[in-house]
Amino acid sequence: MISSSSRKGLLPAGLSDILYPDAQIQAKTIEKLLDVFSNYGYMRVKPPLVEYEDSLLSDGPGKVLKDSTFRIMDPLSQKMMALRSDVTAQISRIASTRLSHLPRPLRLSYSGDVLRVKGDSFNMERQKTQVGVELIGPKSELIDSEIILVCCQSLKSVNIKNITVDLNLPFLRENLLNGIKKPLKEKINEAIDRKDLQTLTKLKFHNSEMILKLMKSVGSSEHSIKHLSGLKLDGILLKARDYLLKVINIIQENDNSVNISIDPLENRGFKYHTGLTFTIFSEMLKGEVVKGGSYNTLSGETATGCTIYTEKIYTQPITDKNNDLVYIPYLNMVEANNVIKKGFKVIFGTTLTNNFDQEANHLKCKYILKNNTIVKL
Numbered sequence: 001m002i003s004s005s006s007r008k009g010l011l012p013a014g015l016s017d018i019l020y021p022d023a024q025i026q027a028k029t030i031e032k033l034l035d036v037f038s039n040y041g042y043m044r045v046k047p048p049l050v051e052y053e054d055s056l057l058s059d060g061p062g063k064v065l066k067d068s069t070f071r072i073m074d075p076l077s078q079k080m081m082a083l084r085s086d087v088t089a090q091i092s093r094i095a096s097t098r099l100s101h102l103p104r105p106l107r108l109s110y111s112g113d114v115l116r117v118k119g120d121s122f123n124m125e126r127q128k129t130q131v132g133v134e135l136i137g138p139k140s141e142l143i144d145s146e147i148i149l150v151c152c153q154s155l156k157s158v159n160i161k162n163i164t165v166d167l168n169l170p171f172l173r174e175n176l177l178n179g180i181k182k183p184l185k186e187k188i189n190e191a192i193d194r195k196d197l198q199t200l201t202k203l204k205f206h207n208s209e210m211i212l213k214l215m216k217s218v219g220s221s222e223h224s225i226k227h228l229s230g231l232k233l234d235g236i237l238l239k240a241r242d243y244l245l246k247v248i249n250i251i252q253e254n255d256n257s258v259n260i261s262i263d264p265l266e267n268r269g270f271k272y273h274t275g276l277t278f279t280i281f282s283e284m285l286k287g288e289v290v291k292g293g294s295y296n297t298l299s300g301e302t303a304t305g306c307t308i309y310t311e312k313i314y315t316q317p318i319t320d321k322n323n324d325l326v327y328i329p330y331l332n333m334v335e336a337n338n339v340i341k342k343g344f345k346v347i348f349g350t351t352l353t354n355n356f357d358q359e360a361n362h363l364k365c366k367y368i369l370k371n372n373t374i375v376k377l
Contacts, residue, residue: 014119014126026129029158029313030111033131036154040146042109042133047090049113053080055093060298062089064271068116085116087130088272088295088305095136096299104301105137125311134305136297141243144276144294144304145250151280151290151306152258158313162283164259167247168293169240170267170277172214176207192265210237214264221248224262247276275302285312326367326374327360339369 011017018026034044050072057066070083084090087110095106111131119126133150135143152163173192177185184205191199192215200212217227225248228241248260269291270277277293292306326339329349336346344367351359360368360377367374 012126014116014124016125016127026310030129030131030310032157033154033308033310034109034111036157037109037133037150040107040150040153042107042150044109044111045091045094046110046112047084047087047094050081050083051090051093052077053082056082056084056089058298060089060092060096061086061272061295062092062298065089068118070115070117083115084112085114086307087112087114087132088134088307091134091305092295092297092303095134095301095303096297100299105135105143107133107135109133129310130307131310132292132305132307134303136301136303139275139294139302141246141250145247145254147292147304147306148247148251148278148280149254151292151308152255154308155280155282155289155313160282160284160289160313162259163257164261164281164283165251166261166263166266166279166281167244168262168266168270168277168279169244169264169275170270171274172237172240173211173265173267175236176211177205180205193268211265218263219261221252221260221262228262228264244276275304278306280306287312289313324367325363325365326369327356327363327365327377328369329356335369335372339374342374344374 038044052074053071056062057069065085068085070085072081072083073079074081091108091110095108099106099108109132111129113127113129116126116128133147135147137143148165152165155163173189177188180188184203188200188203188205188211190196191203192211195215195218197212197215200208200215213231217224217231225245228245231237231241233241244262244264248262251258251260266277266279269279269288270293273293273295275294278291279288280290280292281287282289288309289312290306290308292304294302294304297303324344326344326346327349328336328339328346329351331348336348339346346369347363347365349356349359356368357377365377367376369375
């Protein structure tokens with residue numbers, strides 16, 4: 001039988017308390033990421049956790065977030081409100097309204113918690129902390145490349161190494177499958193997701209040959225560039241291929257430590273994106289670390305952004321341990337500040353006896369202040 005106190009400690013599925021030292025590591029990690037963005041001219045904004053439903057879930061990125069969003073009734077206005085499930089929709093609103101007067105391209109950064117109706121296949125947590133950047137302005141290879149490169153720099157600032165950027169053109173899939181009836185289209189999409197060339201070869205449909213050619217270009221940049229460059233293309237396919245190759249070239253010229261892979265028809269996780277998209281991985285971490293790409297804002301402007309899955313990078317080795325704590329037997333802010341200036345942390349004693357060493361050990365302090373001198377226990 002569960003006790004009353006235990007029941008009070010239970011949390012809904014997908015929600016959890018973040019305790020020390022993890023909470024402190026998260027905060028420092030987020031600030032490091034945001035500092036990098038600031039160094040590249042991205043202005044930090046902080047949208048509210050809750051907005052009116054008809055605003056948050058309107059046109060633009062918010063339109064596809066309805067199924068993942070919690071709704072509540074505002075007791076003051078008696079209007080339905082929504083708890084954000086993605087910050088990008090709010091950045092789209094801010095750029096289209098309050099910051100519409102600022103010159104473009106407009107560079108914004110953000111961090112904040114989001115709440116979703118359910119988790120996803122690679123992370124069952126329903127409350128997540130998003131950190132990201134958005135670049136709103138004219139569409140160009142330089143803008144897409146900048147977002148990718150700045151995002152990689154931010155990951156390096158928190159010791160994420162062996163980075164691979166996977167580039168995609170998901171809008172091509174919809175374009176090539178346009179007009180195909182739903183039952184067949186579902187089979188084709190499933191085969192593309194599974195990279196099942198054998199099934200795709202058996203299915204008879206318009207543009208099947210081109211889809212197979214694009215599927216065969218999946219892989220490292222060296223393989224993909226060679227394969228894509230050899231394809232005879234025209235129209236939207238030619239423009240998309242040339243655009244992709246230019247982005248790859250810009251990235252490689254600016255950061256040769258980043259590995260690049262290409263999967264032209266990948267569209268999973270890109271619900272509202274309209275142009276080039278990307279996913280970032282690291283050999284140090286499991287699964288996707290970042291997702292991003294181009295989309296249209298609430299006002300129809302083009303934008304490119306990325307969201308860092310911060311819960312993935314909090315798992316890095318903890319360096320902020322308690323072994324640098326200095327126990328001060330009495331409350332003295334002047335002496336404490338002098339100790340802190342030397343790179344230590346302090347804990348004041350609370351015992352009324354003289355068992356200072358005993359309390360210091362109990363509080364897991366490695367040092368004690370005696371006669372204004374830091375002494376190792």
